[in-house]
Amino acid sequence: EIVMTQSPGTLSVSPGERVTLSCRTSQSVRTNLVWYQHIPGQAPRLLIYGASTRATGLPARFSGSGSGTDFTLTISSLQSEDFAVYYCQQDNSWPYTFGQGTKLEIK
Amino acid sequence: QVQLQESGPGLVKPSETLSLICTVSRGSISSSSHYWAWIRQPPGKGLEWIGSINHSGSTYYNPSLQSRVSISADTSNNQFSLKLNSVTAADTAVYYCATYGDYFVFVYWGRGTLVTVSS
DSSP states (O other): OOEEOOOOOSEEOOOTOEOOOOOOOOOOOOOOOOEEEOOOSOOEEEEEEEEEEOHHHOOOEEEEEEEETEEEEEEOOOOOOGEEEEEOOOOSSSSOOOOOEEEEEEE | EEEEESSSSEOOTSSSSSEEEEESSSTTOOOTTTTEEEEEEESSSSOOEEEEEEEEOOEEOTTTTTTTEEEEEETTEEEEEEEOOOOOOOOEEEEEEEEEEEEEEEEEEEEEEEEOOOO
16 A cells, blocks of 8 residues: 655645645655645545646646655645645555645644 | 535444445436545544445445445435444544546545544
């Protein structure tokens, strides 16, 4: 089973800042990496798939990059609605696994 | 867009069976282009895929839970269900239902339901 490691666990940032979240996999997943956003009490939301393809309707301030074992999700200018927990998931090897999440909180 | 809603008891006793239903709207579980899945998140931990079912009733389970889990579909009510038997406190979690297509990318999710295992 592929182990997903996200860092940091929590990130305190101010609106308007640029943030980069990291996801590492225990073995190569090529570009089969997905990012989700979860605001507590709401359904998780698909953000990025294929490591860098934005989901329909996702604002351009969100971008994903990486391949192999190292991936990043970048939010270029944080908006108030972006404070949430972000999860990565690999869809390369069965069973498909998730990271522990990175929480973005308001500084 | 497809909408999913989880329902079921919020409290289950140890050794008993956890049963949840996911009701699908604005989409059909008979669709050949969708798979229907259960995912859970224990308190303070990450997400874990439990298993999936497709339009023909084929099921796929996480090896870590395979011996205790069963997923089935009720096409007449556009629902699919989860049964997890012999539960322990470690099965306490928020349980989500979700859907994906050809790739294991969960496009739509429910809001989740908390199930606590306690006597």
